[in-house]
Amino acid sequence: MPQLCRARPSHALARSARKVIEVLGRMGDKWTVLAIAMLVERPRRFNELKRMIGGVSQQMLTRTLKALKREGMLTRTVYPTIPPQVEYGLTELGRSLSVPVTHLAAWVVEHLGEIETHRASYDAAG
Amino acid sequence: MPQLCRARPSHALARSARKVIEVLGRMGDKWTVLAIAMLVERPRRFNELKRMIGGVSQQMLTRTLKALKREGMLTRTVYPTIPPQVEYGLTELGRSLSVPVTHLAAWVVEHLGEIETHRASYDAAG
DNA sequence: CGGTATCCCGTTCGATACTG
DNA sequence: CAGTATCGAACGGGATACCG
Numbered sequence: 001m002p003q004l005c006r007a008r009p010s011h012a013l014a015r016s017a018r019k020v021i022e023v024l025g026r027m028g029d030k031w032t033v034l035a036i037a038m039l040v041e042r043p044r045r046f047n048e049l050k051r052m053i054g055g056v057s058q059q060m061l062t063r064t065l066k067a068l069k070r071e072g073m074l075t076r077t078v079y080p081t082i083p084p085q086v087e088y089g090l091t092e093l094g095r096s097l098s099v100p101v102t103h104l105a106a107w108v109v110e111h112l113g114e115i116e117t118h119r120a121s122y123d124a125a126g
Numbered sequence: 127m128p129q130l131c132r133a134r135p136s137h138a139l140a141r142s143a144r145k146v147i148e149v150l151g152r153m154g155d156k157w158t159v160l161a162i163a164m165l166v167e168r169p170r171r172f173n174e175l176k177r178m179i180g181g182v183s184q185q186m187l188t189r190t191l192k193a194l195k196r197e198g199m200l201t202r203t204v205y206p207t208i209p210p211q212v213e214y215g216l217t218e219l220g221r222s223l224s225v226p227v228t229h230l231a232a233w234v235v236e237h238l239g240e241i242e243t244h245r246a247s248y249d250a251a252g
Numbered sequence: 253c254g255g256t257a258t259c260c261c262g263t264t265c266g267a268t269a270c271t272g
Numbered sequence: 273c274a275g276t277a278t279c280g281a282a283c284g285g286g287a288t289a290c291c292g
Contacts, residue, residue, distance in 0.1 A: 016235050017179075021156055023234045023241060028154010030147055030285085046254055053143075057286055062255065072244030083253040084292085093240060100230040107226045108149045109142050114219060115149060118198030156265090172274055183266055188275065209273040210272085 026071075031056050031064040033101055036090070039074065040098050043089030073097060152197075157182050157190045159227055162216065165200065166224050169215030199223060 026032050034053050038044060044052070050061055065088055068074045073094035079085040090098065152158050157179060164170060164178050176187055191214055194200045199220035205211040216224065234241075 016238065017160060019238055020231055020234045021160060023238065024159055024231065025154045025156060027230070028151045030151060033147060033150055034143060060285060070245055070248045071241045086254060093237065097233060100226065100233045104153065104226040104230055105146055105150065107223060108146045111219065112142065112145055112149065115197045119196055122196045186265065212274060
């Protein structure tokens, strides 16, 4: 693990900063994390994902999946049936990413109450 | 830890999804992660952070720090000297967040080459 | 079914200038 | 030094309609 937790962690991060935040930015892409999370269990079809996530437009889901495929996070398998089927699944890279992402998501879930308390008191009093 | 890695992880995530992705979105906020990373070592002053991060506008850094303060991730200490000094430091909450964030950043650093390879071949051939 | 194309609005963000 | 104010440019992202 390229030293991030070593002597001067900030510098190690700063060095690869641009590229890292770019990829990290994708995690913030509203749907990326959810899409990955939905696929941890098993591969799923397009509309299946759309239903599960809920509130995502067809276009945004398409964009998200395409971006993830571009980065080698998931596979896209087309079954030339009628009507056509397209199945998305995590690659090994995507599966490996899902680990730290899940941990981060777990942290958020765990501390959500605390965060909202802070927000409330900040907004109320400053 | 509200079950995220249990039987049906996707559903557990989907339930708190909206709020989680909102907070997770902040991680994607271009500079949030970097700001947190820069403060892991020790508290720092505004322009010190600005210099370290590099490429961030004064306004965006202000916004980022304000948002993080609002969520209780960091403290803001004003020393009424002339010229004024303002020091930012991680709270316990922020420090606890820095753990999974650092892991995720480490994952990105570790797999950056792989990701870029995928992107290149995707862009070249499709 | 699983997309792509088009339009259009709100927000984001950088640059610049000004304040305490 | 550490902000706030204001202004455009760029982008994200929804709605809709159409294609293979």
